[in-house]
Amino acid sequence: SPDCIFIPAHAWTPHFGVLGSSSGFNSLEECFEELTPHVTAIETGLSSDPAMNWRVSSLDNVALVSNSDAHSPGKLGREANRFDTELSYFAMKEALKKSDPQKFLETIEFYPEEGKYHMDGHSACEISFTPEESAKHGGRCPKCRRPLTIGVMNRVEKLADRPDGSKRARPIPFRHVIPLPEILSDLLETGTGSKKLAMEYFKLINALGNEFDILLDVPVDEIRKVSNPIMADAIARMRNGNVHITPGYDGTYGVIKVFAPGENKIHSEQSVLF
Secondary structure (H helix, E strand, O other), X not given: OOOOOEOOOOOOOOOOOXXXXXXXXXXXXXXXXXXXXXXXXEEOOOOOOHHHHXXXXXXXXXXXXXXXXXXXXXXXXXXXXXXXXXXXXXXXXXXXXXXXXXXXXXXXXXXXXXXXXOEEEEHHHOEEEOHHHHHHOXXXXXXXXXXXXXXXXXXXXXXXXXXXXXXXXXXXXXXXXXXXXXXXXXXXXXXXXXXHHHHHHHHHHHHHOOHHHHHHHOOHHHHHHHXXXXXXXXXXXXXXXXXXXXXXXXXXXXXXXXXXXXXXXXXHHHOOOO
């Protein structure tokens, strides 16, 4: 139907993405041929963000969206698209088709390094490489000599025809977030599935609004009033991009933390958390 919205999912994922290192395609046109004009957008996946995709000029005619997996209920909406349209399919379709920044307002993104295919590597041998390091080793693991899984950063570098920091003509803004349970896990030093974490999570939600409001929009002073100064500091750091990153590779998720190892313990000694 001409009314369909066709969006290839996780476009850069190595094994199953249309532009992934194992796909056999270097452009949408190579894959979809005469059907390419029907591609409304691509979903950038956890391991890339819009800034990475802006470097590839052949993608300028499609919108860049960020979605989350429907098969993991607790992770629904961890990446999202923000619209200002009437609540209808066709209004959203039109906003995407035109990449209208007045109606398609922004995307909400993981830090791409948290995605499990951001860097090259071989998880069995705990090898994680930059594209330059992969090339130095001939694309093979130096421990077992098996081929490395070539990640998204490497693929973007290969297909890019613009330098890092470039933008397309009318870029849709985006913001990076760390999911609230992961921030709480960092502060409480407990797993994201713990009862202690769940209690604190819903305490914040009940006091301040939904998770995106807390991560993106609630003033830090308001967070400080209902929580601990450490939590307010953590949200401020995340919003400013002041985070500590261990990139993901070959199916292993990256780790993004707002405090350096041990730093939150020092804060906790000065003020009892929650």
